[in-house]
Amino acid sequence: MVRQRPATSTDVARQAGVSQATVSIVLNGARGNIRVSEATRQRILTAAAALGYSPHPAAQALRRQRSGIIGFVPQQSPCLPPSIHPHRYLLGIYVARAATSRGYQVIEPSVKAEAVQSGAEQLQFFAGRRVDGIIYDRPQTAAEVRCLVDYGLPVVQLLRPQGTIGTATVTVDASPGITAAIDHLVGQGHRRIAFLGHGGAHSVERDRLHAFTTALARHGIAVPAERVYLARKYALEEGQTLTRTMLASRPWPTAIFAASDSLALGVLHALYEARIHVPDDLSLVSHDDVLAAQLYPPLTSVAQPFETVAERAVALIVEQVAGTSGRGAETAHVVLPTRLHVRRSTRPPRAGVRLDGKTG
Amino acid sequence: MVRQRPATSTDVARQAGVSQATVSIVLNGARGNIRVSEATRQRILTAAAALGYSPHPAAQALRRQRSGIIGFVPQQSPCLPPSIHPHRYLLGIYVARAATSRGYQVIEPSVKAEAVQSGAEQLQFFAGRRVDGIIYDRPQTAAEVRCLVDYGLPVVQLLRPQGTIGTATVTVDASPGITAAIDHLVGQGHRRIAFLGHGGAHSVERDRLHAFTTALARHGIAVPAERVYLARKYALEEGQTLTRTMLASRPWPTAIFAASDSLALGVLHALYEARIHVPDDLSLVSHDDVLAAQLYPPLTSVAQPFETVAERAVALIVEQVAGTSGRGAETAHVVLPTRLHVRRSTRPPRAGVRLDGKTG
DNA sequence: ATGAAAGCGCTAACAA
């Protein structure tokens, strides 16, 4: 009933009739094979198993001068509560899993809902916790990242890196997914496809539009400027407003590509208002696939491989920490492809039906 | 550029011209006031600040025999990937935040997607990590909890406790929220309100139906058995199927209360199929408010106070760990009220229009 | 009011 003191390596040593140091050597594997006779090795292993021994993490951390903790900075921008934007936390969940499966822990600065933390605050938090490295999800500014890098911590930037400040990055190439989406739509017979995206300057935003245009060009379809709608941010309201504008124009597109799920949600709202049915009247494809499966109808969407992003990021940190990789890994830049998930928001345009209400 | 060794308490001591032990005493506050003169106290504080000192967590943990880590077991049942059920992870996020703000960390066993971990596996994981206590979200069986309790760890069960195995619990009283929901609907003129819930034996399920019946009874409205639809689990498909059944019956209810968001989502799908508009043709209220705000239309929903649940749970653990509370807190049972969030899925029933298609 | 000293459990360098 009452917790007994967990077994220590000294307990194991006593039980196996060897010194405590030998236990440590055997249990840490390494090139120990050469050092310890197979007989004692087995005796130690048996004793350890019998006692249910597992090394004390704090003692290891203290001695090794490595905490086994990875800092994770979640995407910070529009600081909405988790209940509204659960998918904002998806990446953090995957990072935590990947880390745990490698024997690491993850810690996040406790954001006070609205407060965006400065680089200095982050550093204080992480340095105090003695983290071994930091994974930074879509940093807002280069300064906040540099803060941590300058301190000497291994940093990996995710998805929307700030320049290359000597940190590793794990990013995504939007083009495979978007190309597949366009091929899918064009294959269904769509020709007038609108792009609803973000007008920001970061290459991530520009790349989505570029992939869109390029993919259509490959089918010999040009994208007139009036078919491109640019929002100031990825937000439901922006998607809704721009869709209303779109519906005021003629001719209507037969399909819309929304460069984020939140924009697509806004599109859905505006179409519902206007009694336009998806996909019967209009097809819709979103990007990100983070909300898409749960909407009605479930959206065809381009997914970013968050799980892999997390795994690679953790791997990069672990390599750098445990690693012989003096530099090398530090400047590693992993790029992962996106994929299309076809669901129920896309179908061939209705033949012979003009969607602006007129026939012909 | 290269990380310098963080300052230790010895560094602070040297700088302040005192012994390292004195530094420790001053920095740990306690009843130290009596022990250390104000002058040295100030000198130490100044030196610590100047050096940017913060104590080494591993050293503290080792010495205090307390890791500062709380184990968290997320709800395990239908093991879907996070991308499908992000809200499954909400509570974990709040727990992590509450813990961090108290200087604790949280660790979760790394579930391999489908695998449900046994109590013994959990114990091995948590004992190995030397967690100070465990927060268990909606345990499936009493055995898995007892495993941890028997080992001697403080455990808090959340939301759907397994009996009372001598653990503390933080649960929710569904009745305030459900009563408010019924008052809201009845106030709008609804009389025929269907209940779509879970037929399980756990008190949480029974309480929701009971609160529903009681609230209606207070308005003098009885709930005939045929207006109660019970699913085998909280799942979209069940909600959809039962709603179809409901639509085959006469007369239709003017409003539906769905005992979970996933059931409500199924209702929405079925209604969409049948071209029944929410809320113009039928009002809908859900329970849980975890997906409700993101659906279309945004659902009026009864919310469970997850953030508070998390905070109280962490507080209970921390008390028991740091605590003088020999027993006392161990058997604490916190019950928190639910609340109604009114959104756009409820409105007065249409006057004079029979929803079964006939007039009168 | 303060300092000295003993470990917490572990790793790693050095002896034997």
Added chain:
DNA sequence: TTGTTAGCGCTTTCAT
């Protein structure tokens, strides 16, 4: 092939 030893940075008891 194995044991001895010296800490990692901290808290706490016991002297002074």
